[in-house]
Amino acid sequence: MIVKRNKTLIWLLIVACCVGGGILLRSKSSQARASSASNVARKDETPFERLNKKSWAAKENDPQSIDQLADGVISDFVLILPSDAKESLKSRLARAELNYRQRGQGISEANVVRTINKLADDFGAPEYAKTSPYQVRYLRVSMMGILPNLVARDAVDSNKRQKKVGSSINSKMSPIEAAFITALMLQQKVVNEDYQVEPKEWRNHLYQKNQEMWRNFRDNKDSLSKPSGPELFARPHNPKREEMKRVLARGIANMSSSARANLAAKILDDLGITNKEKQQ
């Protein structure tokens, strides 16, 4: 009887060891399993490719395609947004875009600057988190050959005609372009050291970069060639990226829950993207 009881206890001990060990092993391998799960679920299209396709689909102005385009900007480019806010944001953006494509009243680059700089102040971000019309224009032009049906795209009514040399792209944007450029600029302010520059330093910074390009051209012009395919480049460690992540986290943590819930709507308000229903 005693032997039987001891055997039972020993088995109990062994089972407990196995259970405990299994739990420990599972916690260590969960990351690997999540990794392999994400391998299966990985999308091959880049966010820019997805957005570009949607912008071309929305070229003929049908509401469903414009809805998809708004969704493309919000899903792939808006940094932090509660999922329940996405739907209302998307609807508002799509409505405003439809109105714009009929009436042509765009959103100015100055509005994007004001919106971002106000956010930077509200979050207590460093000066380099602020932007300027010059910087917003540069970002737009960088994207105009990548997303031609979204960035610097004239309103439908204006019908793109041959332009006069010396003329410039329109400083007014469609609501979806304005939202995209705002989101993209905010992203650059968080991750890209070339954009993490105070507004008053942007002109000099751009000039330095242009001089680098020029020196490369002058010194190598007989042997310059374009790459034959996509290429990998190294970027050095960027401490400002970590600083901006801390600023974002701190700013959001310090917000009331109602302010957090209304943040996206407030940004659209500041941009000048109205919340009016489409007039019949």
Added chain:
Amino acid sequence: MKKTTFFLLVVVLMWTTMAFDCDDPPPPPPEGFTIRTDLGFFAGRIPTIMPVGDVNIFGVRETDAPGATGTRTQLPSFATTDDDGLYPVPDGRAPATWRIGEFSGPCKDQEKLFPVERGKTVGVICDTTGFFVPRPGSSVFIADPAFIDLDTPPATVTVTGSGIDATYGMPYVEYYDQNGTLVAQEQASQVSPDGTSLTGPAPNPSGVTSNSYWLIVSNVSADGSLQFAGAVNIYIGSLQLPPPRPDPCGQPLELPYRDQMEQPLCTY
């Protein structure tokens, strides 16, 4: 016997409790480094960057730098960056030079040597600038020459791509600077029958200084409007140092800029 039983039960309970205690933070890992995957577009010298996650990466240490520590010299199979594009390499050997590459995405099967510092993040940008197709179903556009020398300018520029159409008139080739100003515009003189190339005069150099430019090809539609066909970023340069841009807030603006843009905010 009862004491033995009690003791064994306590041991079992303690062990089980410890085994369930998975939420305690593990001890901090050795420093190592972190890999970050980004996507980049370089229209000019300043890229537009976006973190991209779920990228399959590989990496192997090539050479140590002085003072290198860490035992890990190779990434595990199926290493994949997280949603933020980050992959920590605890106890990754550093400082050192690592060969890092990507198994997925636009830079699939590309690799390069990267200097890695201990405790820091190494940024791996996939540059697809010249290989992004802005018109779905079309192809990449390439300009020849891709670098136009204003001191010995070519007579013509040839652009290859697809969907170039001369049905309603010769396509236009427009050159936009970093401010979005149209600095030159030419009409093609020749278009291949299969729509894969055009040739036209090189840009008029009078409005052009050393810098990068968007070359945009547009077809003429039946109603006379221009429809985007393709784009490529090129460099136009001379031996003359490019002048600094005027400060839009401090000095008189250039005419086209002032005409086309509302007065910018001058908050600095």
